[in-house]
Amino acid sequence: MSAPIRRIAHLDMDAFYASVELLRYPQLKGLPVVIGGGRRAADEALRALQDERGLAGIPVEAFPVLRDYTGRGVITTATYAARQFGVGSALGLMKAARLCPQAILLPVDFDEYRKYSRLFKATILEIAPLMEDRGVDEVYIDFTEVPGGQREGGRVLARLIQKAVFDRTGLTCSIGVAPNKLIAKMASEFNKPNGISVVHEADLQSLIWPLACRRINGIGPKADEKLARLHIHTIGDLAAQSREWLIEHFGKATGAWMHEAANGRDDRPVALESEPVSISRETTFDRDLHAVRDRAELGAIFTALCEKLAGDLQRKGYVGKTIGIKLRYDDFKGVTRDQTIAHYTADAKTIRHTAGLCLKRVPLAQRLRLLGVRVGSLLKAAEARELESNVPVAHTVSTHLATDSIAATDQLF
DNA sequence: TCTGGGGTCCTAGGACCC
């Protein structure tokens, strides 16, 4: 037997949030539905209806629709019926309301999506043990050594996984199988929804080169625009450029990577485990707030963000020592500030204090639409304890001083 | 009536150390 050919799958759940919602509200099947926003009043009305008539008993007319929405939310997911109207992810809800006013608008329910996310991933792991988590609704799977992973280029195993996921969750997914992650990711888009597509190395020119450069995971709007200015539109156009020329225009790292990608080369392994680098909380206000005029309100939001963040860290068992803030002004421009402290922490007061110092270094004349707090340079709490277990006394004192001066920061706003 | 809330990685300059 010769060595097995590397076969990597990318699995993407179809319209994940929306599909989970349709499991609860089957009466909405086939209708344009979008998930997003978050209006307390409408959410409560919906909850009251659930209590009264049961989920599936809510009449279609009783659901909130886009037409009635006022606020600053965006669409996170749209059903395929809604996509017909040109609405999709990241579109502002007010804008979407003009395209499809009758679309039903459901609030985001992350807890529910996380539940199904765990379920479909556990199902995959029972079949194929080498899986990389890429967020709530997608994964990479290494098919190479899995029984059936080589049959029909991986199609047989892909079908098996697709069926297992559907049987367990009632949800469909699309799978691409290819020689590497880069191509697998593109391939999973080929037959959406509920599709499978298999790409071999020899298919590069016929299946990959005609695609727009933007389809490469890692080429975003900016790079795409620049490529277009250079008259490069397809991946084939990109592959026709020399490595040197690409490095000249996009820099050493990006240029070389583009050259590899365009030629279908990617040797990144399927990464089973990864540790978080940072954890953050942010919020966009219902209306823009002014640091002076809305001092009390901003201060309360700021403190609440720090407390939630501390809770997240503690629950997940991490501490960090780089505390940062993020601001977005009413013109949508943003700034960040951060500060590294002497000791790892997950303490709300310490975070609040340090973030408060960051805030003092930022211009606050203009009104704000967003405030965020971040903790980075993370370490597992146990590892940090070990690391800091024989720390000089002087440092311990400074921590107490820092925590004691919280009162002063409270007067910030 | 524009534009959410998480994240990751890269770049680039300055400080500071060897």
Added chain:
DNA sequence: TCTGGGGTCCTAGGACCC
């Protein structure tokens, strides 16, 4: 008296992804 260079950490911003 001058001339280096490498390495690491910190900070700010930006591109990109789900």
